[in-house]
Amino acid sequence: MYDGGKIIIGLIIGIGLFLSPFFYNAGKAAKAPDPELTAKAKEAKVCVAQKSYMRESHFTLLDEWRHTSVRDGERYYTASDGKKYYKSLQVTCLDCHSNYSKFCQQCHDYVDVNPYCWDCHILPEEKK
Amino acid sequence: MGVDRREFLKIAGYAALFGLGGKAAIDILAPGELEASMQGIPLTQGKRWSMVIDMRKCLKQQEAGKDGCKECMIACHREHNVPDWGNPKHAIKWIWQDKYEHVFPDTPNQFIDEGVRHKPFILMCNHCLNPPCVRVCPTQATFKRESDGIVAMDMHRCIGCRFCMAACPYGSRSFNWGDPRKAPKELNPDYPTNRAYPERSKGVVEKCNFCVELVAKGELPACVQACDKIKVHALNFGDLDDPESNVRKLLREHYTIRRKPALGTEPNLFYII
Numbered sequence: 068m069y070d071g072g073k074i075i076i077g078l079i080i081g082i083g084l085f086l087s088p089f090f091y092n093a094g095k096a097a098k099a100p101d102p103e104l105t106a107k108a109k110e111a112k113v114c115v116a117q118k119s120y121m122r123e124s125h126f127t128l129l130d131e132w133r134h135t136s137v138r139d140g141e142r143y144y145t146a147s148d149g150k151k152y153y154k155s156l157q158v159t160c161l162d163c164h165s166n167y168s169k170f171c172q173q174c175h176d177y178v179d180v181n182p183y184c185w186d187c188h189i190l191p192e193e194k195k
Numbered sequence: 196m197g198v199d200r201r202e203f204l205k206i207a208g209y210a211a212l213f214g215l216g217g218k219a220a221i222d223i224l225a226p227g228e229l230e231a232s233m234q235g236i237p238l239t240q241g242k243r244w245s246m247v248i249d250m251r252k253c254l255k256q257q258e259a260g261k262d263g264c265k266e267c268m269i270a271c272h273r274e275h276n277v278p279d280w281g282n283p284k285h286a287i288k289w290i291w292q293d294k295y296e297h298v299f300p301d302t303p304n305q306f307i308d309e310g311v312r313h314k315p316f317i318l319m320c321n322h323c324l325n326p327p328c329v330r331v332c333p334t335q336a337t338f339k340r341e342s343d344g345i346v347a348m349d350m351h352r353c354i355g356c357r358f359c360m361a362a363c364p365y366g367s368r369s370f371n372w373g374d375p376r377k378a379p380k381e382l383n384p385d386y387p388t389n390r391a392y393p394e395r396s397k398g399v400v401e402k403c404n405f406c407v408e409l410v411a412k413g414e415l416p417a418c419v420q421a422c423d424k425i426k427v428h429a430l431n432f433g434d435l436d437d438p439e440s441n442v443r444k445l446l447r448e449h450y451t452i453r454r455k456p457a458l459g460t461e462p463n464l465f466y467i468i
Contacts, residue, residue, distance in 0.1 A: 138338065140342055157393060186374075187394050188393045188394075189276075
């Protein structure tokens, strides 16, 4: 192999550069955010579905809501406990969860998702 | 291979028998369903929302005020967060005005009476019975609600191709050339005006939705409410399918006209002139 030493050194430097972000961030895992509940949400105790379901699949529920309310005109959702909710992200969900940055945004940032809900739906004004 | 005459006649006979049987069976088991599915767009079943606009009352009110009456337009644009861009090319039109000659171009008359000549008529989406915008939409973002005939928009699906704008013969659809949140602040000081209703994003088409969100709650559309509030009652919203409704009563008692009836779109907006 001609210039074997140079090639190997080059490879080591190259791989080292490629892996540098891993070494740089090693042991510094970002803390999983803990969504904060507002006083109103705490008081209500229950959401429209179980906490575990809402945590994992709120987007499925929201997708279903938007489809059934916009396209089928079914504007009310009956929860498993029989309580009726008006299907609206902006009016119903954000009424309790009015702390967007502490409830929605920090988790979305953590898992690196960019839902485009807020391009049209108006966020509540947050108290600083 | 090859079918002789006898075989062919047998097959044809059975095919005819089953073909007829199939159609007859569907007619007995699910009457009307086959006919409905044969049409491109399902026609309104049951309720059919419509509006009868009494232009005599409207024009009287417009002439009474100094700058004319704009109550219905203000109410609608406040309800639906419709921004003012200050540029007619970018205007978002849900409810707007135009001259009689432009609204009813197929009845030209050089010597039309002064009562309507150049007079500003109130315009909005006609919520046609046979909407061309719905037929051309490639994503079915715009659709006709079977339950009440409202031509609605699903903003989540609109890709902004503007086929519907080309198809609509009434100019009822507007394109968002910019993000509504970036509309000039001095023209929209308190935007968004209704925090319970969403805005739109850049690159979608929008139009009058016959206040589907208010009708669902059993309220009248915002423009009608505004008109009733100033006790003009020029806008009348009702069910065309109910022979005893307010709109049917008005249509029975007055001569009404619709925009471009020859196109066969069957508008659900009627004008008393």
